[in-house]
Amino acid sequence: MNMKKALLVLAVLLFAAPPAWSGGEISVKDPWVRRNPPGASVTAAYMVIENRGRAADELLEIGCSCSASASLHITETREDSMAMKKVASIEVPPGDSVVLSPGGYHVMLEGLSGDMGETVTLEFKFRSGERISVTAPVVLNPPAASRRGHHH
Ligand SMILES: [Cu+2]
Numbered sequence: 001m002n003m004k005k006a007l008l009v010l011a012v013l014l015f016a017a018p019p020a021w022s023g024g025e026i027s028v029k030d031p032w033v034r035r036n037p038p039g040a041s042v043t044a045a046y047m048v049i050e051n052r053g054r055a056a057d058e059l060l061e062i063g064c065s066c067s068a069s070a071s072l073h074i075t076e077t078r079e080d081s082m083a084m085k086k087v088a089s090i091e092v093p094p095g096d097s098v099v100l101s102p103g104g105y106h107v108m109l110e111g112l113s114g115d116m117g118e119t120v121t122l123e124f125k126f127r128s129g130e131r132i133s134v135t136a137p138v139v140l141n142p143p144a145a146s147r148r149g150h151h152h
Pocket of ligand 1: 073
């Protein structure tokens with residue numbers, strides 16, 4: 001087998017076998033948690049959930065190492081007020097992504113356990129059975145990555 005042929009075989013193998021670390025079709029990007037003043041017992045987490053698959057999926061549950069409870073919320077703006085409402089799940093359409101950002105969907109973290117430190121671990125459970133764990137920075141303002149392109 002000459003070099004060229006060997007490279008071709010290698011390329012075919014690389015593309016044929018999905019890497020084990022790909023984590024399936026759902027991914028969580030740009031997670032961050034808002035740093036609240038010391039003593040605050042609640043805060044929120046934001047991120048982008050991407051579904052590269054061909055079937056819809058649904059975020060069912062979330063957990064955080066930092067809080068007693070984590071639930072899915074949406075902020076609704078009415079005529080002159082804003083209110084938060086609990087949602088049972090968040091649908092992620094195939095080939096699309098859902099943005100959790102201030103003023104919209106967010107993860108409500110309640111019963112914070114002391115100082116959150118620099119990062120926290122968020123765990124996601126999806127209807128497809130997918131479980132994803134990400135490390136989110138605890139920051140005062142949204143990181144640049146999550147501000148990009150989300151001006152609605
Ligand atoms: Cu909320």
